[in-house]
Amino acid sequence: xxxxxxxxFLKALMKQPVDKTPVWMMRQxxxxxxxxxxxxxxxGDFMSLCKNAELACEVTMxxxxxxxxxxxxxxxxxxxxxxxxxxxxxxxxxxxxxxRKTVRTQADLDGLIKIKAEDxxxxxxxxxxxxxxxxxxxxxxxxxxxxxxxxxxxxVEGSGSKDFRAAKTMAYNDPALMHQLLSLLxxxxxxxxxxxxxxxxxxxxxxxxxxxxxxxPGYKEFSLQYMKKIVDGLIKxxxxxxxxxILFTKNGGLWLEAIAETGCNAVGLDxxxxxxxxxxxxxxxxxxxxxxxxTMLYASPKAIRAEVKRIITDFGTGTGHIFNxxxxxxxxxxxxxxxxxxxxxxxxxxxxxxxx
Amino acid sequence: xxxxxxxxFLKALMKQPVDKTPVWMMRQxxxxxxxxxxxxxxxGDFMSLCKNAELACEVTMxxxxxxxxxxxxxxxxxxxxxxxxxxxxxxxxxxxxxxRKTVRTQADLDGLIKIKAEDxxxxxxxxxxxxxxxxxxxxxxxxxxxxxxxxxxxxVEGSGSKDFRAAKTMAYNDPALMHQLLSLLxxxxxxxxxxxxxxxxxxxxxxxxxxxxxxxPGYKEFSLQYMKKIVDGLIKxxxxxxxxxILFTKNGGLWLEAIAETGCNAVGLDxxxxxxxxxxxxxxxxxxxxxxxxTMLYASPKAIRAEVKRIITDFGTGTGHIFNxxxxxxxxxxxxxxxxxxxxxxxxxxxxxxxx
Numbered sequence: 103x104x105x106x107x108x109x110x111f112l113k114a115l116m117k118q119p120v121d122k123t124p125v126w127m128m129r130q131x132x133x134x135x136x137x138x139x140x141x142x143x144x145x146g147d148f149m150s151l152c153k154n155a156e157l158a159c160e161v162t163m164x165x166x167x168x169x170x171x172x173x174x175x176x177x178x179x180x181x182x183x184x185x186x187x188x189x190x191x192x193x194x195x196x197x198x199x200x201x202r203k204t205v206r207t208q209a210d211l212d213g214l215i216k217i218k219a220e221d222x223x224x225x226x227x228x229x230x231x232x233x234x235x236x237x238x239x240x241x242x243x244x245x246x247x248x249x250x251x252x253x254x255x256x257x258v259e260g261s262g263s264k265d266f267r268a269a270k271t272m273a274y275n276d277p278a279l280m281h282q283l284l285s286l287l288x289x290x291x292x293x294x295x296x297x298x299x300x301x302x303x304x305x306x307x308x309x310x311x312x313x314x315x316x317x318x319p320g321y322k323e324f325s326l327q328y329m330k331k332i333v334d335g336l337i338k339x340x341x342x343x344x345x346x347x348i349l350f351t352k353n354g355g356l357w358l359e360a361i362a363e364t365g366c367n368a369v370g371l372d373x374x375x376x377x378x379x380x381x382x383x384x385x386x387x388x389x390x391x392x393x394x395x396x397t398m399l400y401a402s403p404k405a406i407r408a409e410v411k412r413i414i415t416d417f418g419t420g421t422g423h424i425f426n427x428x429x430x431x432x433x434x435x436x437x438x439x440x441x442x443x444x445x446x447x448x449x450x451x452x453x454x455x456x457x458x
Numbered sequence: 459x460x461x462x463x464x465x466x467f468l469k470a471l472m473k474q475p476v477d478k479t480p481v482w483m484m485r486q487x488x489x490x491x492x493x494x495x496x497x498x499x500x501x502g503d504f505m506s507l508c509k510n511a512e513l514a515c516e517v518t519m520x521x522x523x524x525x526x527x528x529x530x531x532x533x534x535x536x537x538x539x540x541x542x543x544x545x546x547x548x549x550x551x552x553x554x555x556x557x558r559k560t561v562r563t564q565a566d567l568d569g570l571i572k573i574k575a576e577d578x579x580x581x582x583x584x585x586x587x588x589x590x591x592x593x594x595x596x597x598x599x600x601x602x603x604x605x606x607x608x609x610x611x612x613x614v615e616g617s618g619s620k621d622f623r624a625a626k627t628m629a630y631n632d633p634a635l636m637h638q639l640l641s642l643l644x645x646x647x648x649x650x651x652x653x654x655x656x657x658x659x660x661x662x663x664x665x666x667x668x669x670x671x672x673x674x675p676g677y678k679e680f681s682l683q684y685m686k687k688i689v690d691g692l693i694k695x696x697x698x699x700x701x702x703x704i705l706f707t708k709n710g711g712l713w714l715e716a717i718a719e720t721g722c723n724a725v726g727l728d729x730x731x732x733x734x735x736x737x738x739x740x741x742x743x744x745x746x747x748x749x750x751x752x753t754m755l756y757a758s759p760k761a762i763r764a765e766v767k768r769i770i771t772d773f774g775t776g777t778g779h780i781f782n783x784x785x786x787x788x789x790x791x792x793x794x795x796x797x798x799x800x801x802x803x804x805x806x807x808x809x810x811x812x813x814x
Contacts, residue, residue, distance in 0.1 A: 400623050
């Protein structure tokens, strides 16, 4: 494996000092980039793009060619595991992901295909190793998965949901069945992320997009305990380097202390919590990733820069900040505004560090 | 005005002792009730139902005839003020509220109609006085309004929104214009709620449905300060009785201390925060309203009862709990399950109080 030329991101995850705050954007390879839309048109549908290692690599690299980002993230979908388990993932235009089958009974659960990530999600591992080769040590590559609870909501509902009626009803009425499903998913996520690490992912992030829809005890029982199980099961070191892990629960601001206690290296923040308050609450336990409102990228360059400065100032001195949006970048943002954001992070954080 | 036969709700808002925890449900007059759907069919569209005092009274009374609820809430919409200001509210089936005009410029703002709630929203005051007469002192009547920020999001977007792109962009790029709009709305909400109080509302609730989509400084600047202005401007006593005020910010769990400092009597909680934690954080300052996940009403009676018991136990001893859902009851809940919920609150809270 080649030397890493820019290790700001990995250092910040370990709470080591850096010259500038590292920055990347969730969904940075995405529809806001015209070159992404062009490659996507060549690939056909979204899953064909994910399954083609060369094209997945191409879109992963696109934002890095435009911006001085400090990390790349594998181009894939959070729902690859349920797809491999046999549910038949597809995308309706403007409707989000859907599954042909759902999991609502013991029979549904028993009917799931037994998978081994290295084989059954081989296309993801191909993408990872292709991207690592192409990156050639410029910046580290992040692998990822959906959290067990988040995957389960799609598997039970068969699609996205506003109130998670079917998934929550299963959790409330038949918690044993839900725990069987979550336990199976946690095992698969461990296998999947470890395969990504072996293929070349240098850090991993777990996206718990829907954990924040639960009550506090519900979150701990149905989401957090399975993310902890994953953290415990992950390869900690690969190819002579520690492989850090980030847990991101959207709307998880109430539970930061509990998330920080899982043993993860960093906690992802959405935009609702002040990062200074988050830092005060988690102490020295973990690094923090976030937390600018993605909608801010629709505002003027002046407003974007002011908000970046506010967040950097709010984090203050000390190590362990990875700048990011509080959720994925949205399709209608201009590439220019994304650039203003990324440059502002480096500019203000360097200045801030020099003043310390 | 007639004597109040059941004052549990008002007492709990004042943190006075009660025999059983009072309970009502946000959107308790709603589509989950077949009798509501029948009246709604008679009225035609939703706004015609709101504007007909007799029919609005009829649907307000319906849940009280079925269940031992401790409060009635005026049947109306949160968007009556923007409608009166001239934006032209209408409802597309399955699409939620929409406005024919939006407010995005100084000219749009200058073009708004100047209103006086007592006259221009007279249909609401007629509904309030008609309902008070019909209630005949059985339980208190709650009046309500949307918060300025929540009203502003609909006025700027022209509809509901997933990311509040237009409203947030106005707040970020032209905060002075947004503050003009919010200030105008706050003045109108004060006028509107005071008119409701004079017409007979015995408590008022401000629904800040979308404040939780803001950053922490954004929430304080664009939502909370205007709710505080309203609290300051409300009639505090009417007809010899204190008129308490409830502030409910959905997804506001991070900001409870700040909400409690506005001078409101009670803070509404969604279902994500443990009520014991909320109580610890706000201390003796305010009562707490909430906080069962409305999706729980899709579960079995056994699961519903267990969750009610958990929340009552979690609140523990002491005064100042009004039981409610953490958000409105949804259309597909069965009336039977709503009844299980309401009865369980009285049953377990009485038992709990007797053990103290």
